[in-house]
Amino acid sequence: VSAPYAHVHRVRFEEVDAAGIVYFARFFSICHDAMAGMLASLDGGYEGLVMERRLGLPAVHVEADFAAPLRFGDEVRIAAVVERMRESSVALRFDLERVSREGTAEGAHVATIRHIVALTSLAAMRAEPLPDDVRAAFEAYRVTPADS
């Protein structure tokens, strides 16, 4: 039985915008960091995949639904799961929840974000089948249809 990958991010001083809330594009960075964490079991981690093996996981499709803003000092918990794997691609879902701010209720739903990434040779910039170790790393976070 698999479980979501849990990633925690504390909003940094520079992540907000002129409206005083976390800039929407930064949510994708936070989720990308969570994906890197899902691959920590690889030999050399996500860093080794990119720098040694010259394989990447560029996004081919992303979508996000934003439910509540984040502010400086908020802490957000990301539950990341794999919704589908195909030959080259992986569909990831990230559920973001705010876990702390004094004076507000905890556990507020913040956003649901989906990334579909494709295993890509960085030299050829062409999709390739997922290597076994990458597939296995993601498999640990796969939800069954009933879970998702």
Next chain:
Amino acid sequence: VSAPYAHVHRVRFEEVDAAGIVYFARFFSICHDAMAGMLASLDGGYEGLVMERRLGLPAVHVEADFAAPLRFGDEVRIAAVVERMRESSVALRFDLERVSREGTAEGAHVATIRHIVALTSLAAMRAEPLPDDVRAAFEAYRVTPADS
């Protein structure tokens, strides 16, 4: 008859990632800049809307399909249109095309990105009806269903 808003962005040195291509989250920033350009006809522009009137346009939903990577030095042309307006929200579509790189064909399709933004009081962080001038500014770029 309305026309798309045309925005040009030249990829900057810091916009690429460890894979050597523009980091996927940065595409949303480029589109946000294009939205700011669509509001230049407002008194004080987008800046005045945020800083003087304390109204913002945070994203409530975004999605992106990425077709081709961008590299440092590429120039990308964004055609931005309004697909729908409701009482508080605006659905924007951005078609990105690479317009120049020596040695490659011009005009390659890069990405299609959609932002749904909601007019929001930044003090109350609550959706409000689109003010007339904001509605009129976006109206200039509205496509009819047949166009989109």
Next chain:
Amino acid sequence: VSAPYAHVHRVRFEEVDAAGIVYFARFFSICHDAMAGMLASLDGGYEGLVMERRLGLPAVHVEADFAAPLRFGDEVRIAAVVERMRESSVALRFDLERVSREGTAEGAHVATIRHIVALTSLAAMRAEPLPDDVRAAFEAYRVTPADS
């Protein structure tokens, strides 16, 4: 006897530039994060200082000497000390050392960075004397002239 504040940062995928090394301006962000860590003993931390008390620590002078590049996957250890405190300002020094990369020697000196920050009322955007708790938090990392 005080000791440096130790902060560890692992280079993230998006922090490199088109030259394949960490973009120089990002080093200042990493040091800013270290400063936030130095203030964790404050009630509410650096976040509380900014968001609740509306006091900030904007830089009035910074300088950096870069000795070696960082790449994706590198881990950098920052030793942060306070070199001087005046009525409103604090002079911080950050020594950056690379602590891990397979195939290279550990402990390479990367950069020395100095920030002078001034305690500032964000409403008035005017310098103010350092509050006692902020002074005490920084005092823990003060080096004597002989140490620095």
Next chain:
Amino acid sequence: VSAPYAHVHRVRFEEVDAAGIVYFARFFSICHDAMAGMLASLDGGYEGLVMERRLGLPAVHVEADFAAPLRFGDEVRIAAVVERMRESSVALRFDLERVSREGTAEGAHVATIRHIVALTSLAAMRAEPLPDDVRAAFEAYRVTPADS
């Protein structure tokens, strides 16, 4: 007689921080963009230098004095000059002035920033003599000692 290179930057929505002012590290990015502009006369520009010739200009020393904050919507004018050239390195000075904000005086001095950059082979990550065309491009903005 040479003149400064003039670069104009309009503060973008995402460039401010939780204190509501442009994040200090972003000033270096703005100056880096000005440097790219100084090299526009190169065949292929700064982009060609990096991407085709695999030569870069990483910073070896930077320093900044910040005099006044910038906010969203501010427009800043950068006057960039070359203070010195050596065999491999170039010392650049950037004077930043705020040129527009309704309700405030124009022309406020914002910051003085200095970058020393070294011409570097990106493959070997080793300093090399400035190529003639790069030297000539910077020469156009060199101030005599009396000017600086």
